[in-house]
Amino acid sequence: MSSDQPSNLDDLVARLAEGDRAAFTAVFHQLWTPVVKLCNGMLRNEADAADAAQQAMQKVLERASDYDPKRPALPWALAIAAWECRTILRKRSRRREVSDELVPEAPTDDQTTEMEQRLLLQSAFSAMGELSESDRETLIATFLDQAGDVGGATLRKRRERAVKRLRDAFRRLYAVG
Amino acid sequence: MPSDNLSLIERRLRRKYEWARARRAFWGFTPVLLIVAAAAALAKRPGSTLTFGALMFALGVAALWYGRDVRKAVLPGVALGLIPLVLALCANHMHHVCMGDACMSVCLPACAAGGLVAGIGMAIVGQRHRQAVGYWLAASAITLLTGAMGCSCVGYAGVVGLAAGFGIGLLPALARKLLR
Numbered sequence: 176m177s178s179d180q181p182s183n184l185d186d187l188v189a190r191l192a193e194g195d196r197a198a199f200t201a202v203f204h205q206l207w208t209p210v211v212k213l214c215n216g217m218l219r220n221e222a223d224a225a226d227a228a229q230q231a232m233q234k235v236l237e238r239a240s241d242y243d244p245k246r247p248a249l250p251w252a253l254a255i256a257a258w259e260c261r262t263i264l265r266k267r268s269r270r271r272e273v274s275d276e277l278v279p280e281a282p283t284d285d286q287t288t289e290m291e292q293r294l295l296l297q298s299a300f301s302a303m304g305e306l307s308e309s310d311r312e313t314l315i316a317t318f319l320d321q322a323g324d325v326g327g328a329t330l331r332k333r334r335e336r337a338v339k340r341l342r343d344a345f346r347r348l349y350a351v352g
Numbered sequence: 353m354p355s356d357n358l359s360l361i362e363r364r365l366r367r368k369y370e371w372a373r374a375r376r377a378f379w380g381f382t383p384v385l386l387i388v389a390a391a392a393a394l395a396k397r398p399g400s401t402l403t404f405g406a407l408m409f410a411l412g413v414a415a416l417w418y419g420r421d422v423r424k425a426v427l428p429g430v431a432l433g434l435i436p437l438v439l440a441l442c443a444n445h446m447h448h449v450c451m452g453d454a455c456m457s458v459c460l461p462a463c464a465a466g467g468l469v470a471g472i473g474m475a476i477v478g479q480r481h482r483q484a485v486g487y488w489l490a491a492s493a494i495t496l497l498t499g500a501m502g503c504s505c506v507g508y509a510g511v512v513g514l515a516a517g518f519g520i521g522l523l524p525a526l527a528r529k530l531l532r
Contacts, residue, residue, distance in 0.1 A: 191369075194419015199369065203362050229361060236365050237372035 188252075189244035191236075199236075206235060209249065210256045217260040227263050231256035305344035310337040370417075377416035384409060384430060387437075391501040394441045400504035408433075408497035415494070421484045425491035432473045432491075433498020436466025436514050440502030463503035463510045464517035470495050471521020479525050488526075492518070 184205050190198040210231050214224040235252045242248065303314065313333045388405030395401040412430070415422045443462035448455045474495060478488055496515060503510035 194373070194417075194423060199366055200362065203365065207358070229365075232361075232365055233368050236369040239369065240373060240376055 185244065185248045188239060188242050188248040191239045192242040192244070194240075202239075203232070203236075206232065206249075206252050209253060210235075213253055213256050214260050217257065218263060223263060223267070224260075227260050228256070231259040234259060302341055302344040306337065306340055309333075310340055313337040314341065373419070374413075374417045377413045381409065381412045381416055381426070384412060387430075387434070387498075388501065391437060391441065394444065395502060396444055396505050401501045404497050404500040404504065408494060408501070411490070411494055411497060415490045421487040422490045424481075424483070425487045425489075426494060428474070428477050429491040429494025430498055432470040432477075433495040435470045435473070436463055436499030436517075437502040439463070439466040440499070440505055440510065440514075444502070444505045457506050459503070459505040459510050460513045463499065463506075464513040466499060466503075467496075467514040467517025467519075468521045469517075470499060471518040471523075473521075474518075475522050475525030479528075492522070 184202070187198045187202045187205065191202050207228070211224065211228045214227040214231065215221070218224045218227060231252075234255050238255070242251065306314070313330075314337050385405075388402065388409065391405065392398040392401045408430075412426050415426050439462040440459055443458040446458050448457045450456075474488075474491060478491070483491075496511075496518060499514045499518070500511045503514040
């Protein structure tokens, strides 16, 4: 993917949200490959991944009118796709659809968890980008267990506020959670 | 994935996209039905009020579904159309005014005055935001249909009065736009 592609995609999705149908084909083709790759990676089953990718693309395009042009389009679309894949994984484990022959191909619990964690981390970094410098510093200090120049109740309050803003940014960006 | 399959998926998703926009437009515009119901309850001729109301609703949904400049015309169109509508509904309850031997319904002048104010308002809003032709056409049609719900009180003469007033109010802005 070229470096200018995401901003081009943001622009195209914003145009589609406004009702510019000329952007539809370009949006579809630019999103299809990353969505299929993500679904393949999470589901490790081509048929399920193809279904999930179609369902995810349907959700993305149906929600195109809700797209906020100030946010990057690719993480927004991938978060919807990941949600769709997680739903399929949950359904699959609930119904025990996986037959014995497919067991070797299916991802182990560890692989699925790793993939989900990687995706969550990526999404969390995008959400962190929405926060102020001081909120980011507080969260990083908390993560690294460094108290910095403040402590006690002040630090606790600061952490609470930063976590709340991070949660709000996450909701705003991905419309989930 | 073969390109035939991909284009099939694209076509299917395009239909889903259009349906989602249409659903959103329909449900987003349903509050306007309260105005139509109130106007029909207060009007002398609920049949024509409902007809104009249904046309206005259909046009509003279509404009919201289509999007772009036309979508932006819906809110100002309805808001400005409320001016002649409210004036005409008030005039409905005043029956007529007599000067000497001659009596006349106040509905017609109320519609013309309401149309004039709506036309001037439309000119101000349209000029300020430098809107395209689609915007002007959609906003004017929605304003006229909203106003016509009340202006059918004296038959189609009221609607003609509304349209004339609206046209006069809009004329200076249109002339300026054409002369540029």
